[in-house]
Amino acid sequence: MAGWFEDIEVGEKDSFGRYEVTRDEVIDFASKYDAQPFHLSDEAAAQTHFGRLAASGWHTCSMMMAMTVAHMQEQPGVQEASFGGMGMDELRWPRPVYPGDVLRCETEVLEKTPSRSKPDRGIVRMRTSVFNQDDAPVMTMIAILMIRTRPTDPA
Amino acid sequence: MAGWFEDIEVGEKDSFGRYEVTRDEVIDFASKYDAQPFHLSDEAAAQTHFGRLAASGWHTCSMMMAMTVAHMQEQPGVQEASFGGMGMDELRWPRPVYPGDVLRCETEVLEKTPSRSKPDRGIVRMRTSVFNQDDAPVMTMIAILMIRTRPTDPA
Numbered sequence: 001m002a003g004w005f006e007d008i009e010v011g012e013k014d015s016f017g018r019y020e021v022t023r024d025e026v027i028d029f030a031s032k033y034d035a036q037p038f039h040l041s042d043e044a045a046a047q048t049h050f051g052r053l054a055a056s057g058w059h060t061c062s063m064m065m066a067m068t069v070a071h072m073q074e075q076p077g078v079q080e081a082s083f084g085g086m087g088m089d090e091l092r093w094p095r096p097v098y099p100g101d102v103l104r105c106e107t108e109v110l111e112k113t114p115s116r117s118k119p120d121r122g123i124v125r126m127r128t129s130v131f132n133q134d135d136a137p138v139m140t141m142i143a144i145l146m147i148r149t150r151p152t153d154p155a
Numbered sequence: 156m157a158g159w160f161e162d163i164e165v166g167e168k169d170s171f172g173r174y175e176v177t178r179d180e181v182i183d184f185a186s187k188y189d190a191q192p193f194h195l196s197d198e199a200a201a202q203t204h205f206g207r208l209a210a211s212g213w214h215t216c217s218m219m220m221a222m223t224v225a226h227m228q229e230q231p232g233v234q235e236a237s238f239g240g241m242g243m244d245e246l247r248w249p250r251p252v253y254p255g256d257v258l259r260c261e262t263e264v265l266e267k268t269p270s271r272s273k274p275d276r277g278i279v280r281m282r283t284s285v286f287n288q289d290d291a292p293v294m295t296m297i298a299i300l301m302i303r304t305r306p307t308d309p310a
Contacts, residue, residue: 033217035224036234049238057240058217062188065213069190082191083204085212085248092242141242 003077004150005112005122012109017067021055023099029059054096060103060139061091064130067105083121083146091141102133110142121146158232159305160267160277167264172222176210178254184214209251215258215294216246219285222260238276238301246296257288265297269304276301
C-alpha cells in the first residue's frame, strides 16, 4: 500500500509475506494466550474437527500482523504514515493453521474516507487474506486503518 | 456461559478476568508480532496519538483470550462444549492499552442459531468487551463461536 492517505488507491492490491508455522511457536503462543486442548496437543486435537494440533486463531492474526509490519517496513514512508489499526470487520478463520504450514498475505484496498474532524488523517478499509501453502484461505478480514495525510507544514 | 449449546440463553451476561499488563510483555509481544515503533518504545509513541508505549491491538485480543480460556476452564463442561471460534465481527480498539493497565472482560450472548447441516453443534454470537481499571472499554467485538449440543449417544 502506498504511503500517505492521498497516495492510496481504491482497488490497489498487494501480495507479500512468508511465515513458516512451527510446532514450538504454536504451543508457546497457545500456552500463554489460548490454552485450549486442541491448540496444545495432537492427542486432544484428534478428538475434534481440527484432527491434529492447530494454531490459535489469535496466533494466526499475530502472524499476519508480523508479515504486514515486515512488509510495511520494506517500503519507505509507509510506517511513517501509519497511525495504527482501529479495528477489524468480518474476521473469519475458514480452516485451521497447522505446524508446517507456510503462510502468506494478500490485500486489497476497498474504500478510503477522509476524517471529518481531523484533516491530518483518513480511514482505509482493506481486505486482508492469509493463505496457506495450498493457496487455501486460513484467515480473511477487513482491516480498518488510520493513515496520515501528506504533511503540509514541513518542520 | 453455560456448557452445551441448549443450555446457553440469549441475554446471558458474564463478567470475569483480571490481567495486569506489563511493559516487558507489551514489548515482547510487539517484537515478535507487531514491531511498529509505538508498540516498542515510549519515545516513538510520544510522537503519535498513543502518547506513550501502547500494546498491540493483537496483544489485547490475546490477553482477552487468555482471560476467556481461564474462565472457561473454571466452569465444568464449558471447555468440553467448545469447538472453538469461527471469527469475529466489529472488532474495535476504542482506546489504547498501556503497561500498568489492569484488564477485565464482560460478555453478553446476542444470538444462537442451530447448525442447519450438523446436529451436533450450533453458532453463538457473543458480545465481548474488555475494560481497563477505569472501566473504560479498550476492546469490543462480537465473537462467533461454535458450541456442541448435548451428546445424545453416550459412549
